[in-house]
Amino acid sequence: MKSKILAIAGGLLAATALASATAKAADVKIGLIGGVSGPIAAMAPAMIDAAQLAVQQVNEQGGILGGDKLVGVVGDSACNPQGGTDAATKAVNIEGVVGIVGPHCSGAVLAAAGSVTIPAGITVITPSGTSPEITGLKDNDTVFRTVPSDDYQGRALARTLKGMGYDKVAVSYINNDYGTGLANAFKSEFETQGGEIAGYAAHEDGKASYRSDLAELAKGGADTLVIFDYGDGTGLTILRQALENGFFEKFVGGDGMKSEAPIKELGAENLSTFVASSPVGEKSKSLDMFNEAFKASGGDPSAIFVTTSYDAAFLMALAIEKAGGDKAGVSAALREVSNGEGEPIMPGEWKKAKELIAAGTAIDYKGAAGDENFDANGDVPGTYALFKVAGDGFETITEMK
Incomplete structure (x- = not known):
């Protein structure tokens, strides 16, 4: 009986040691939550790939914390x-992301922020x-973004269009946080600049x-017609039907x-009068x-x-390293690794x-999309440009200010 007890005890010790070794070698996980399906499904893969590039670089250069693998x-x-x-919910409660x-x-x-x-x-x-609503979240300083608020995009787009001779426009926007915030900012600035909003309406998805x-x-x-929607979803339907019926030029x-x-659905030849705004990386060594x-x-x-996706992932890794893997310290560490001061x-x-x-x-991350120095609300400044269709893609017309 005594030998059996010793054997059981030895087995438990071995199991405990194995569990400890496993825990020590555990992966450090971060969630990459994207619009894999739905209205931006065509955009999401490249964004996730860019974030995964940052993860790959971390692992190729020694891993995170004590040499653990970042996943x-x-x-x-x-x-x-x-x-x-x-x-x-799955990322936090099941995967245990940091x-x-x-x-x-x-x-x-x-x-996700409010509920989880x-x-x-x-x-x-x-x-x-990009919704301006994100700026005002009571988030205990845990919600950040590497892309500017739509309050800036909407106003910059309005100023740019007015300067290019667009004096009278109609606006159709998707009835969600993204569409509403962008449309409101655009309308306010376009009218301030002396432009006329000849029609302004929300549409359902x-x-x-x-x-x-x-x-x-x-x-x-x-x-x-100014369309604030998604080109993979309802925005495409609206653009197609507006073209087919000759409602706008x-x-x-x-x-x-x-x-x-x-471009794929309607053909570049039918989009010669279509332009779109988009954030762009500031010209820099980091972008190169x-x-x-x-x-x-x-x-x-x-x-x-x-x-912006790459910067978000690389910054997250830097903050986790700085915080020693303590999720409660990641927010403060994030501000420390990108604040304009340090190496x-x-x-x-x-x-x-x-x-x-x-x-x-002290270190200071110089991002692909810009310096990424967060303000008190976790927002960043940024650069936008206006694009036109060229072949099977887009080319820049002008920077937006």
């Missing part, structure tokens, strides 16, 4: 509030959630026909419309370094939100950053 756990928000909440990059869409960000991540104390960095909505908007006499989209889907690395990995550096860290310079952090030396 990006992909979740699908479907670009809606319920999907965002579900994906965040932080989250995403969600991609504003409504998903707001819902803020109560759990998990830091979120969205690379593409997923209808088969918007012809009556378009006919009503066209009654105001504008030759230009010119078309303008926000960043959600800068998608390859309209990212572009080279992403292209080498098979990615398209010109794809929308890839710079500059460029995209891909993980080994250098890790050594400096270990030595107690």
Whole structure:
């Protein structure tokens, strides 16, 4: 009996030792929550690939913390509030992530943050959630973004269009957090600049026909329709039906419309009067370094939100390293690694950053999309440009200010 007890005890000790070794070697997980399905499904893969590039660089240069492997756990928000909440719940409660990059869409960000991540104390960095509503979240300083608020995009787009001679426009916007915030900012600034909004209406997602909505908007006499929606979803339907029925001659989209889907579906030859705004990386050595690395990995550096997605993931890794893996310290650490002070860290310079952090030396991340210095609300400044269709893609017309 005694020998059996000793054997059992020995087995328990061995199991405990094995469990401890396993725990020590456990992966460090971050959530990568994107609109894998839904209205930005064509954009999401490149964004996730850019975030995974940052994860790959971390692992190739010694791993995170004590040499652990960083793992990006992909979740699908479907670009809606319920999907965002579900994906965040799984990431936090089942996968045990230390932080989250995403969600991609504003409504998903707001819902996931309010229901899941803020109560759990998990830091979120969205690379593409642009609604002004995110700025005002009571988030205990846990919600950040590497893309500017739509309050800036909407106003910059209005100023740019007015300067280009667009004096009278109609506006159709999707009835969600993204569309409403962008449309309101645009309308306010366009009218301030002396422009006329000849029609202004929200539309619901997923209808088969918007012809009556378009006919009503066209009654105001504008030759230009501004569409704040997604080019992979309802925005494409509206653009197609407006073209087919000759309701408008010119078309303008926000960043959600800068998608390859309209080009593939409608043909570049039918989109000669279509332009769209989009955030762009500031010209810098950091942007060049990212572009080279992403292209080498098979990615398209010109794809929308890839710079902001990469920056969000690399920043998350830096913050986790700085916080020693303590999720409660990630938020404060995030501000410390990108605040304009310290030794500059460029995209891909993980080994250098890790050594400096270990030595107690201050670092300052210089991102592909810009310096990424967060203000009190977790927002960043940024650069936008206006694009036109060229072949099977887009080319820049002018920077927006």
